[in-house]
Amino acid sequence: KAGVTQTPRYLIKTRGQQVTLSCSPISGHRSVSWYQQTPGQGLQFLFEYFSETQRNKGNFPGRFSGRQFSNSRSEMNVSTLELGDSALYLCASSLGSSGGTDTQYFGPGTRLTVL
C-alpha cells in the first residue's frame, strides 16, 4: 500500500507570494491533518479534515487555509507569505475512526523557504 505523498518536496518563494501544497493520503484514509515544523516552535497543528470538512483548526492566522477533495486528497494554501512561514510542512493521514486506534501516518513533508 502506498504511503502518504506530498508535493512538491521543496519550494522557494518570495515574501508576498502565495503557495499551495498537496497531500495524497493512504488509500482508504479519510482524515488528513497538516502540521508546521520549525526549529523554534517544533511541530504545530494547523488543521484536520475529514470527508471534505474541516473538523479542527490550530492557532494560525487566516492566511493559512486548506481543503479536502472527495477522493480525500488535501491541499493547503498560504497567502501573502512571510519570512516566518519558512518551515517543513507535514501532512498525516488516518482512517479517522473514533475507536482510539486511529494511527497517523506522515508524509515526507514539503520544505518551504520564503526569501
Place this chain on the structure above:
Amino acid sequence: KQEVTQIPAALSVPEGENLVLNCSFTDSAIYNLQWFRQDPGKGLTSLLLIQSSQREQTSGRLNASLDKSSGRSTLYIAASQPGDSATYLCAVRRNTGGFKTIFGAGTRLFVKA
C-alpha cells in the same frame, strides 16, 4: 490547554545501553498517545500507539507505557543501536469534535558505536 513536555531534550548513550525517554502531558482527557521517530529533514515514522484505555504497547525492542492519571508516558528502548539515533517525538491526540494532535519538542538521541 494541552501541553506536552519531553525530557531529556537530548541524550547520548553508548551502543547496547537500555534507555528511557519521558513524556508528560497536562490534560488527561486524551484519545491516544503516539510515539514517532524523525530522522533529520525527514517525515515522522510511527513507532507505537497507545489507546487511552491501555497501559502499554510493545514492538520489538520498544516498549511504551501510559499512565493517564499522572499524565505520563515513557518509551523504553532496549539494547540501543547506532541506527536508533534520531529525534523521538511524543504526540497526544484529543477528540474534541475533531482530532487535534499536540506534539512534544522531542528528545534527540545519539547512540555511539
